[in-house]
Each structure stands twice: as C-alpha cells, then as structure tokens.
Amino acid sequence: xxxxxxxxxxxxxxxxQQVTLRCSPKSGHDTVSWYQQALGQGPQFIFQYYExxxxxxxxxxxxxxxxxxxxxxxELNVNALLLGDxxxxxxxxxxxxxxxxxxxxxxNGTRLTVT
Amino acid sequence: xQSVTQLGSHVSVSEGALVLLRCNYSxxxxxYLFWYVQYPNQGLQLLLKYTTGATLVKGINGFEAEFxxxxxxxxxxxxxxxxxxxxxYFCAVRRMDSSYKLIFGSGTRxxxxx
Numbered sequence: 001x002x003x004x005x006x007x008x009x010x011x012x013x014x015x016x017q018q019v020t021l022r023c024s025p026k027s028g029h030d031t032v033s034w035y036q037q038a039l040g041q042g043p044q045f046i047f048q049y050y051e052x053x054x055x056x057x058x059x060x061x062x063x064x065x066x067x068x069x070x071x072x073x074x075e076l077n078v079n080a081l082l083l084g085d086x087x088x089x090x091x092x093x094x095x096x097x098x099x100x101x102x103x104x105x106x107x108n109g110t111r112l113t114v115t
Numbered sequence: 116x117q118s119v120t121q122l123g124s125h126v127s128v129s130e131g132a133l134v135l136l137r138c139n140y141s142x143x144x145x146x147y148l149f150w151y152v153q154y155p156n157q158g159l160q161l162l163l164k165y166t167t168g169a170t171l172v173k174g175i176n177g178f179e180a181e182f183x184x185x186x187x188x189x190x191x192x193x194x195x196x197x198x199x200x201x202x203x204y205f206c207a208v209r210r211m212d213s214s215y216k217l218i219f220g221s222g223t224r225x226x227x228x229x
Contacts, residue, residue, distance in 0.1 A: 004158070031215075033215070033216070033217075035217075040221075040222075041221055041222070042205050042207075042219030042220050042221050042222050043159070043205070043217075043219050044219075045216035045217065045218070048215050048216065055215060056214065056215045056216060058216060090158055090159065092158075092159075100147055100209055100211065100215075101147050101164060101165075101166075101167075101209075103149060103161045103164055104159075104161075104217060105161075106151075106158035106159040106160070107158050108156070108157050108158045109157075109158050
C-alpha cells in the first residue's frame with residue numbers, strides 16, 4: 001500500500017519563474033493538504049483540498065494556488081517565485097470521514113530552491 | 116489565535132536516558148493534539164495523538180505523552196533514549212471548530228549522545 005507520494009523530490013528555479021508540485025494521496029484518502037516548511041521551522045498550512053475544491057486556506061498570497069483531480073491527486077502551483085519561497089513543501093492526505101482527530105499522512109516533500 | 120509552543124529548540128540526552136520534549140498549547144478548550152517526528156530528508160510521521168478523556172497516550176517506538184489540562188501541556192517522553200531516536204519532533208494542534216489545518220510548533224531537535 002503506497003503512502004503519500006510527491007514529485008519531484010528536488011527542484012531549482014529562478015526568481016520570477018513558476019513551479020508546479022505534484023502529490024498522490026495515500027490509497028483510500030480523499031483529502032489533500034499542503035504545507036510549507038522553511039529551514040529550521042515547523043510546517044505552515046497553505047491550503048486543503050476536498051472534492052476538488054479548496055476547503056480552507058492559510059495565510060499565503062494568491063501566488064500560491066492548487067488543484068485537486070477526480071482521482072484525489074493534487075498540484076500546488078506557485079507563480080512569480082521569490083527567494084523566500086525556498087522551502088520543503090509537504091503534501092499530507094487524510095480521510096474526511098475520519099473526523100477531526102484523524103491524523104495526516106505526510107509525503108517526503110519537495111525541496112524547492114529559488115535562486 | 117490558537118498556537119503551540121515547544122520549549123527548547125535542541126535537547127541533548129545520553130543513550131539510555133529519559134527523553135522529555137515539552138509542548139504547551141494556548142486554548143481554554145483543549146484542542147486535538149498530535150506529536151510528529153521528522154527524520155532527515157523525510158516527511159513527518161505520526162508518533163501519537165491525544166484521545167479525549169485520556170491523560171497518558173501511548174505512541175509508537177516507546178514514546179508516550181501526558182495531557183495536563185491545568186497546565187495546557189502535552190509533553191512527550193520516552194524512558195530510555197536510543198540512537199535511532201535522533202530526529203526533529205513537532206507538536207501540533209487542531210482546533211475543535213471546523214478548522215481543518217494543523218498548527219505546528221517550531222520543533223525540537225533531539226540529539227542522542229553515545
């Protein structure tokens with residue numbers, strides 16, 4: 001049973017460019033959340049997708065957008081990259097019906113470096 | 116606003132010694148509480164989660180956490196540290212309203228000395 005898979009594992013982009021990160025949730029999970037983890041910090045919530053819609057959003061600018069597909073996989077897009085966007089981007093999946101105490105299952109992340 | 120504080124960005128213990136990692140949350144109503152571990156170059160793995168009504172929660176790898184409502188704390192402990200426990204540990208909370216996001220602490224890096 002595959003867990004949460006993310007691609008690519010590493011990415012180097014130039015300031016001003018756009019990037020797309022991909023995530024496949026754990027089998028049986030229908031909800032995908034994205035987190036940004038800057039070096040030496042805890043993960044910060046970007047947004048969550050359920051039923052192909054953004055259900056909740058954290059304190060991130062509109063440059064950050066996402067999408068969820070009918071097979072529950074998800075993409076995170078970041079436009080007009082800034083140096084400060086360099087971070088580990090984590091995807092987490094869960095089951096909405098599992099309740100608020102249901103834990104998130106995380107992928108290994110995509111390390112984005114903006115130069 | 117809901118927040119979580121982890122005291123000590125680094126904790127160093129000897130192999131075989133007690134591990135104590137501190138976590139305090141800011142809420143009059145206890146939120147849902149979790150501890151995650153992150154090994155180098157990996158994502159986060161759930162260690163344990165708080166269950167309503169419990170004071171002591173057991174997790175994987177011999178870790179457990181004690182919930183103290185009066186102190187708004189959810190400290191993580193392990194009786195005897197192993198070299199493989201060296202990692203970053205994050206306490207996280209989720210509000211009991213309709214919020215879906217996890218709020219993470221800044222993390223504590225556990226160093227285990229041989």
